[in-house]
Amino acid sequence: MVSVDTLHTNSLIQTKDNTMAAMAFQAYDPMQERNTMFQSMRDEHGVLLLKSDVQGYAKKMKEKAVKERVRQKRLEKERKEQERLKQMEKESTQVFQPKITTYGVDCYGCGGESGRGGTSLGVALDLNLGVQMPDGSWQPGIKYGKYYIVAADPSIPLCSILKISDHGLSGSGISPDQPYYAIVLDRGGAIQGNHIDLYIGSENSGAIVPVQNTQAKAQIIREGGKSGAKSCAL
Template sequence: MKSRRILLFALFTCVFALYGCVSSVSESASQRSLTVNIDKMTLKNVSDNSMLLPIRKDSVQKEDIMRVINGTYNDQPRVRNLGGQLSTKIAMEQVAKDYKKQVREKQKKLEEEKKKAEALKKQKEEEEASTFVGKLTTYGVDCYGCSFSNGRGSTATGIALDMYQGVQQADGSFQPGIKYGNYYVVAADPGIPMYSILKISNHGLSGSGISLDEPFYAIVLDRGGAIYGGHLDLYIGSESSGAVQHVLQTTPKVQIVRSGA
């Protein structure tokens, strides 16, 4: 009887041990299967390469990212970090963080580009509105019909023009040449306020610092009986000085950079 009990106990022990072995083998096989399945996935770098995420369809991945962003993502995706350890939700949270950062940067860039485009459009519209096709002639202090004495005359604004000393400046002194400050002197139509600054291009003139291939800037200091519409008359000192000469017959383009003083 005792020996039968021993036999039954031994048999029970063997069965229990065998069950444990099978359970262990099954668990081990499951782990291996999980590892194999993960290893077969194509992995993608995330953020600073601290993690790797299985690549899925873009629509699914983006949907999951948005769920993480909205705080509704409760799944535990199995991913591996560079150390080979299984990670969980933190990987998707990092993807969501990177995604939000990229979206913010893209939105910021688009807003900057939009503002820049709007500014350029506004600038172009303002330039077009203040630009006209002109006619350009030259005159000297000794021109026919001009009032001058001893080589000196004056503009409609009272600025003295002297063939020998130059142009009177704001402080009363004379600057040699034909400029008022940094600007050439022109007579313009009454529709353009005195002291307006003009940018004149495609002018066909050369001399006294004016170059054919570059625009020059002038200030409206004078009027004239024959000066109206888009007609501008450029002061050159003396009529016979040849300080500025017409080299090409062109159609000048005039932009009002500043209207009035």
């Protein structure tokens, strides 16, 4: 913890002409979130800092303050997303009992035998890189943003978001006693009616497996997205 002092005799420095002058300098003040003119500054042991030392402390304080602002913005974004999902759940009345299977990008006939392919919407999938996001970046793993990827019947529009509970699945962040959220990014010739196919990366990875024999419930909490888009809003 760095403390700021008012001007006193210990904050005077000897100049070249042997006169005494007050030490004053600019440093980043995280409390005011701006550069401030300080007269003196001490470290956590009460030792008066030289200007060069203060500049190092100021840089660290600024970096710490920036990281904290980024963290707070991320937490606020997550909080708003949770509130939005809860509100959509309250408003949605579309519920059905799905049959859930799993598939990989390298499944037979999927065209991704090399470990790279894409969904019906055009979202790229890669066993090494992960899932391509709307901005073109790659997110490691099997999720599109915070959502698991599923293929569903054409009656459920692409980009729809589902809340799936009582599913009996486990793995890759999914727990059988907790619902998970999925986004419809894919179709499939065998995916008809209430059938949902959950993306797990590699076909034989065993990343997500059934551990309980239960009757799943799926709730459509957002129906569809922007028509003609090559990606879905998150």
